Amino acid sequence: MTLNKKVLAGLVALAAASSSAQAVTVAANDGWELGVSGLVNQFITYTDDDNADDEVGVQDGLLPAFINFDMKAPTINGLDIAAHISFSPATNVNSYAGFEQREVYFTVDGSFGQILAGKALGLYASHNILTDQTLFGVGYGTGAAEGTTTLGGIGLGYDYASWRSQVKWTSADMSGFKVALAIMDPATGSLSLNTRPTGSITTGGTSSDNLRYEADLSYAGAFDGGSFTAWLSAMTQGEDNANNNDTQAWTVGGTLAVAGFEAMAQYSDAEDEDAASETEWSQYLVQAGYRFAGTTLVSAQYAELTDDSKGVGSDDSIEKWTVGIYHDVNSNLKLVAEYTAVEDDNSDLVDQQIYSLGGFVFF
Numbered sequence: 001m002t003l004n005k006k007v008l009a010g011l012v013a014l015a016a017a018s019s020s021a022q023a024v025t026v027a028a029n030d031g032w033e034l035g036v037s038g039l040v041n042q043f044i045t046y047t048d049d050d051n052a053d054d055e056v057g058v059q060d061g062l063l064p065a066f067i068n069f070d071m072k073a074p075t076i077n078g079l080d081i082a083a084h085i086s087f088s089p090a091t092n093v094n095s096y097a098g099f100e101q102r103e104v105y106f107t108v109d110g111s112f113g114q115i116l117a118g119k120a121l122g123l124y125a126s127h128n129i130l131t132d133q134t135l136f137g138v139g140y141g142t143g144a145a146e147g148t149t150t151l152g153g154i155g156l157g158y159d160y161a162s163w164r165s166q167v168k169w170t171s172a173d174m175s176g177f178k179v180a181l182a183i184m185d186p187a188t189g190s191l192s193l194n195t196r197p198t199g200s201i202t203t204g205g206t207s208s209d210n211l212r213y214e215a216d217l218s219y220a221g222a223f224d225g226g227s228f229t230a231w232l233s234a235m236t237q238g239e240d241n242a243n244n245n246d247t248q249a250w251t252v253g254g255t256l257a258v259a260g261f262e263a264m265a266q267y268s269d270a271e272d273e274d275a276a277s278e279t280e281w282s283q284y285l286v287q288a289g290y291r292f293a294g295t296t297l298v299s300a301q302y303a304e305l306t307d308d309s310k311g312v313g314s315d316d317s318i319e320k321w322t323v324g325i326y327h328d329v330n331s332n333l334k335l336v337a338e339y340t341a342v343e344d345d346n347s348d349l350v351d352q353q354i355y356s357l358g359g360f361v362f363f
Contacts, residue, residue: 023363031074038067042091043336043358045142045150050351059092061138061336061358062152064100080109084118090148100148102163113171121161123168123182123214124235124249128158131229131255131264133287133299137324137338138356156320156342157285157303158268159249164212176221184212186237212237226258247272262299263288280308297326318344334360 086103105118134152141151168182239245253266289299307316324338340354
């Protein structure tokens, strides 16, 4: 497992501290282990905006920096108990506002699968962001309105999985199939690109009388010279207080890797209804590339968001293209060059061309 894959595993809780090697591991006499790993990234970006002044920036990409601490207890009575805490400082905002705490959870693994409790990446839309080539890039979301990070393909291709307080059960591997079910803290707030609750950045906040529920079915397989994955995820959240919001969403997708070629396709559909209005949107993203010598991925993707809301006077559609080169110098250093173009068929999001050059150090 390469270092960047170890960091990614920590980000999404797909590999608990009990199974992921670390850049630095300390073992105690009683069998406890402490591992430390992380990443730092930085990009130079230039944004050519058709309806505003052009901008340059020196900033993080879609990911902030991460430092991960993993604790693992010795196996007792068939149970593996571990805990994970990470911190996420960013470089493109001031040193106080740019310090985030995204993950803090414990896991219990056994013959039943895994129980995770704490704050981690949500189930719904997690596969989507993890298979996006701009996860280790910039995508869109640069410029004056930038936040802690850029947005990659979030909101233009898929909803944001977000970091949510949760209790989640993931089944043991069943001949490639896995099932995961989660009870989440209610989400409030939304991304600035329209108001889509499934893409909420926050967890907690406004009081709610209903929990959020998420589910995921995935499959991973391999064949001579290649591998593939597939997933189906969904979420639902009701709200009897305030505006009586009811939100449902689902997404389906898959990946294929064979003889150096890599491809991915995904689709999602969501609906949010309250006492006054109904908001609907659909998104899809397709991506394909080739990995030269196992170290240099050249990949392109196309994504589209369509506003299907009823009672709204516009059927807005936003398109995004990204072409990127992602080169692993070694397991500790990745260099990235990307070009992204965004085109909106009305004025909700200005048309942009974004050029970015930078890289990651993994430890």
